[in-house]
Amino acid sequence: MTNIALVVLDTLRKDTFDEYFDWVPGRRYENAWSTSHYTVPAHASLFTGKYPSEIGVHAKHETLDCDSPTLAEQLSDAGYRTRALSANLLASPLNDFDRGFDEFVPTGNASGTDDDIFNWRDAIENASNAGLLRDIEVLSKCLLSDSKTLRSLKYGWKIKTDSVHSAEDSLSKIERMEFGSDEFLYVNLMDVHTPYKPPREYQTVPYEGVSIEQWAESGERNPNERLKTAYNDCARYLSDKYREIFHELEEHFDYIITVSDHGELFGEHGVGQHIWGVFPELTHVPVCISGSHRENVSSDRPTSLLDVYQTILDLAQTEKDARGESLLDSPSSNNYISECHGLRISWLNKLQEAGVERERIEKLEQTVRGVVFKRGSYVYEQAEGDLVHAGGDDADTALSEFEEIVSGLDEISVEAGEQRAYTTEVQSQLEDLGYL
Numbered sequence: 431m432t433n434i435a436l437v438v439l440d441t442l443r444k445d446t447f448d449e450y451f452d453w454v455p456g457r458r459y460e461n462a463w464s465t466s467h468y469t470v471p472a473h474a475s476l477f478t479g480k481y482p483s484e485i486g487v488h489a490k491h492e493t494l495d496c497d498s499p500t501l502a503e504q505l506s507d508a509g510y511r512t513r514a515l516s517a518n519l520l521a522s523p524l525n526d527f528d529r530g531f532d533e534f535v536p537t538g539n540a541s542g543t544d545d546d547i548f549n550w551r552d553a554i555e556n557a558s559n560a561g562l563l564r565d566i567e568v569l570s571k572c573l574l575s576d577s578k579t580l581r582s583l584k585y586g587w588k589i590k591t592d593s594v595h596s597a598e599d600s601l602s603k604i605e606r607m608e609f610g611s612d613e614f615l616y617v618n619l620m621d622v623h624t625p626y627k628p629p630r631e632y633q634t635v636p637y638e639g640v641s642i643e644q645w646a647e648s649g650e651r652n653p654n655e656r657l658k659t660a661y662n663d664c665a666r667y668l669s670d671k672y673r674e675i676f677h678e679l680e681e682h683f684d685y686i687i688t689v690s691d692h693g694e695l696f697g698e699h700g701v702g703q704h705i706w707g708v709f710p711e712l713t714h715v716p717v718c719i720s721g722s723h724r725e726n727v728s729s730d731r732p733t734s735l736l737d738v739y740q741t742i743l744d745l746a747q748t749e750k751d752a753r754g755e756s757l758l759d760s761p762s763s764n765n766y767i768s769e770c771h772g773l774r775i776s777w778l779n780k781l782q783e784a785g786v787e788r789e790r791i792e793k794l795e796q797t798v799r800g801v802v803f804k805r806g807s808y809v810y811e812q813a814e815g816d817l818v819h820a821g822g823d824d825a826d827t828a829l830s831e832f833e834e835i836v837s838g839l840d841e842i843s844v845e846a847g848e849q850r851a852y853t854t855e856v857q858s859q860l861e862d863l864g865y866l
Contacts, residue, residue: 432745433613435683440518441623443693447716450669454688456720462733463802464692467712467770468704472691473521477501479739479752486842488771494526502530508748510614517596517620538596596620597671609682621668626660628667635659642705642777643784653696685721705777708800708810710820713768732802734766765835768800799836803828
């Protein structure tokens with residue numbers, strides 16, 4: 431069978447991919463779109479081939495507990511060995527995204543959630559001493575614990591020196607892995623995600639974060655150039671490191687599919703990061719299929735992350751029953767949808783606790799959608815209810831057809847859950863990423 435690797439360059443904008451990742455070989459899909467604006471719903475679509483609304487996995491319900499079989503489950507049933515290396519805690523066993531994987535290994539900062547790694551943050555928080563005595567106390571606890579000592583010490587040193595990078599960690603793990611035939615590997619790299627801290631040699635500006643509350647309160651529509659520069663510094667680092675990862679994967683995999691789950695905002699539409707909306711900067715994503723039989727070409731056919739799911743099952747010669755189409759087939763006449771179901775529960779709570787104006791929160795709590803038309807144009811909703819035509823030459827037709835396409839989407843009703851309680855390590859990691 432065909433060995434397949436799926437690599438998600440988390441939070442990487444399409445324009446940034448074009449600027450820094452021009453070395454990635456294969457067939458590029460220039461008009462590819464995500465099904466949503468952030469990790470959970472986008473990965474849910476990538477793993478099930480269905481829209482977030484159809485499976486009820488999105489901002490109001492982040493657990494992948496839907497009835498639809500996952501990509502890894504189907505590949506496992508077909509005889510594949512399924513493994514994952516993921517730096518994103520939202521797309522991890524924390525939310526049942528390990529369904530169907532034989533192994534699911536956390537990388538980067540997420541490594542601290544591994545049961546074999548000593549919980550440094552918890553030990554530091556509960557230490558009875560300060561300064562040097564605290565360090566000695568915490569180190570002693572590590573050495574006396576049941577954790578894997580060497581791995582724990584290495585991770586602890588990286589935390590102390592602020593040198594935890596998921597791409598470097600993933601490369602190290604891939605180099606140590608043994609691959610045979612019938613392999614599926616999923617990799618998630620978080621190096622362009624907040625807090626935008628690449629290795630020092632890549633940093634051209636000091637990082638000064640903007641909180642979700644600040645973005646929501648200001649409504650500032652001018653891009654924050656300092657943040658964008660810091661983000662681009664991360665992209666340069668990720669490009670260099672992913673080149674090494676890619677070459678390592680080439681030795682073992684017939685196909686490497688490189689995608690992003692969503693993009694990033696720096697204030698262009700009065701909001702930052704990827705907390706809300708279906709703006710093109712968030713939903714237009716890179717998709718590139720690399721393989722020994724794929725020439726270096728570009729395709730303008732409208733595509734979706736739903737198609738990546740279908741393509742992988744097609745490469746594995748496995749039956750599929752979902753939306754989308756294989757990118758190996760001739761294009762059909764599909765329209766595609768992007769969705770935003772308001773704010774995540776933790777983000778909503780943060781804005782309320784910070785005293786952000788009720789009217790502003792209500793706008794960000796709206797469900798909005800975008801439509802990628804088979805003719806190539808993109809139309810999306812804004813908080814004010816206006817429709818924006820963001821490209822293509824059929825504006826009048828696209829605007830008139832928008833409601834008909836969106837209304838045809840089946841939606842599972844889910845009750846908004848409460849904010850979950852996490853361990854000290856998990857909570858710390860989610861806070862660093864801006865998820866809490």
